Amino acid sequence: MTRHFFPIFILGICLANNIQAQVKTRTEDKNWTAQSAELANTLEADYIIRVGDIDNLGFGWPEGFDPFCSRSTEVHSYPWEAKKEDAAGFDRILMSSKFNPNASLTCGNDGYSAAYDPKLSKPVTYQLPTKILKDADIQNAYLQIFLDDFQSPTFCSKFRVTINGSRFAEAEKLLSFLDQTGPVGKLVTIPIPEEFYKGFKEKPVMSLYIDDVNGSGDGFAIDFIRLLVNRKRDNTCKGTIIGRVLDKETEQPIANATVFLADKSSVTTNAEGQFRITGVPTGYEIVSASYAGYNDGAAG
Numbered sequence: 001m002t003r004h005f006f007p008i009f010i011l012g013i014c015l016a017n018n019i020q021a022q023v024k025t026r027t028e029d030k031n032w033t034a035q036s037a038e039l040a041n042t043l044e045a046d047y048i049i050r051v052g053d054i055d056n057l058g059f060g061w062p063e064g065f066d067p068f069c070s071r072s073t074e075v076h077s078y079p080w081e082a083k084k085e086d087a088a089g090f091d092r093i094l095m096s097s098k099f100n101p102n103a104s105l106t107c108g109n110d111g112y113s114a115a116y117d118p119k120l121s122k123p124v125t126y127q128l129p130t131k132i133l134k135d136a137d138i139q140n141a142y143l144q145i146f147l148d149d150f151q152s153p154t155f156c157s158k159f160r161v162t163i164n165g166s167r168f169a170e171a172e173k174l175l176s177f178l179d180q181t182g183p184v185g186k187l188v189t190i191p192i193p194e195e196f197y198k199g200f201k202e203k204p205v206m207s208l209y210i211d212d213v214n215g216s217g218d219g220f221a222i223d224f225i226r227l228l229v230n231r232k233r234d235n236t237c238k239g240t241i242i243g244r245v246l247d248k249e250t251e252q253p254i255a256n257a258t259v260f261l262a263d264k265s266s267v268t269t270n271a272e273g274q275f276r277i278t279g280v281p282t283g284y285e286i287v288s289a290s291y292a293g294y295n296d297g298a299a300g
Ligand SMILES: [Ca+2]
Pocket: 110, 112, 149, 150, 151, 218, 219, 220
């Protein structure tokens, strides 16, 4: 009989809450007050394209805080006023385009929703200029979004994310997990599948749209967005993934199972089915596991 098993995981979202940054990001994206940036040949990536200023929604950063290491910020107050230089869609409370402030919602409303404004809270299409990618040899691409107060599990939001009009399933999956308790922000880093690369080379802009299709009462905010092309693994903040591999039916731990990351690096589980992978660049990661007599399992 074939049985399935899946690792109980601490990945992506939880990963970032559990990491201690080992190194400071050696980013060359240093002009944080600029509303946009386009950089080439940096230590962090061959290309960095950013929209939105890096200012924690205008609240600023705690001493020594590196916004690129995926740690959560401290709780900030709300509501707040967006600055006039902040473009639509940044540094303000956004609500689903289907949000109806008069509707009675089964999953309730968060504190942000009280600041709903039919114009200012409307999600927008973010446009990242991609002309510098015209002749790029794209080996990998990552979307980084500094997110604040996304709470799908609590308020039943269902985020739809599109890049150049096509669904970006990995981002949607991540946002369906993410439950940012309290008004806090963090950077998420999501690998972009290869099928999008052609558009990056051929179109002058990358269009990104993020909206909740359920009309939920989950207000959210975005500080800045970056597209990294040919990200350099050695020059990113790193974290540790900790998890367990269990038999899906009996929930008994499986020792000596092999646990893989997307880059094929692997570790083996101990007698309690536990594993620990260190030195993983911060971001969303798919972890797979295999063991004789079982179908492979995966979690992300
Ligand atoms: Ca929220």
